[in-house]
Amino acid sequence: DIQMTQSPSLLSASVGDRVTLNCKASQNIYKNLAWYQQKLGEAPKLLIYNANSLQTGIPSRFSGSGSGTDFTLTISSLQPEDVATYFCQQYYSGSTFGAGTKLELK
Amino acid sequence: QIQLVQSGPELKKPGESVKISCKASGYTFTDYAMHWVKQAPGKGLKWMGWINTYTGKPTYADDFKGRFVFSLEASASTANLQISNLKNEDTATYFCARVCTIYVYYGPFAYWGQGTLVTVSS
Numbered sequence: 001d002i003q004m005t006q007s008p009s010l011l012s013a014s015v016g017d018r019v020t021l022n023c024k025a026s027q028n029i030y031k032n033l034a035w036y037q038q039k040l041g042e043a044p045k046l047l048i049y050n051a052n053s054l055q056t057g058i059p060s061r062f063s064g065s066g067s068g069t070d071f072t073l074t075i076s077s078l079q080p081e082d083v084a085t086y087f088c089q090q091y092y093s094g095s096t097f098g099a100g101t102k103l104e105l106k
Numbered sequence: 107q108i109q110l111v112q113s114g115p116e117l118k119k120p121g122e123s124v125k126i127s128c129k130a131s132g133y134t135f136t137d138y139a140m141h142w143v144k145q146a147p148g149k150g151l152k153w154m155g156w157i158n159t160y161t162g163k164p165t166y167a168d169d170f171k172g173r174f175v176f177s178l179e180a181s182a183s184t185a186n187l188q189i190s191n192l193k194n195e196d197t198a199t200y201f202c203a204r205v206c207t208i209y210v211y212y213g214p215f216a217y218w219g220q221g222t223l224v225t226v227s228s
Contacts, residue, residue, distance in 0.1 A: 034214035043218035091212040097151040
């Protein structure tokens with residue numbers, strides 16, 4: 001099974017900061033990776049698919065990069081509404097989610 | 107618009123069974139695979155498996171083989187998850203989720219149900 005490791009598990013940042021979240025796969029998954037945002041009490045929302053494609057309706061301050069085993073989600077200028085937990089997901093072989101990064105305001 | 111609407115919260119005792127439904131609307135149900143995801147309280151997301159909505163064939167992740175059954179009522183555009191012999195560790199919110207791309211089994215999930223909380227307690 002493919003394992004997904006996210007870091008950090010908790011991130012504190014200020015409004016306007018550039019924020020980077022990481023996700024590492026235990027084997028090559030090419031670009032079969034998605035990022036989700038989940039706010040408390042809600043279903044996850046798809047932000048990025050195929051590692052770097054922005055889902056329709058998602059603000060352009062969100063971007064994804066990477067391929068193979070190492071991936072990054074970047075928020076170019078953090079907004080208060082971005083406080084949430086972020087999960088990566090591989091769909092190269094079955095599906096696996098990372099444990100999540102909780103993003104809070106400093 | 108595309109919607110996945112799940113059944114309401116459930117309170118069950120250990121050893122009982124529960125059936126959760128996920129009713130789809132706004133698209134052709136049999137064209138897109140349906141997946142199930144578990145989220146224990148305060149924890150992350152765990153992929154449970156998926157069901158081919160055209161053939162009805164289920165595929166289970168390793169940790170969900172045995173007590174978990176995916177099924178369909180295709181005429182009602184509904185996918186179901188049944189859990190038997192409930193245990194305390196089954197307490198979680200269960201989500202159905204639809205893949206983005208037609209006729210693709212694995213992929214990102216663009217559409218999610220609102221989640222169904224199952225609480226198992228004696």
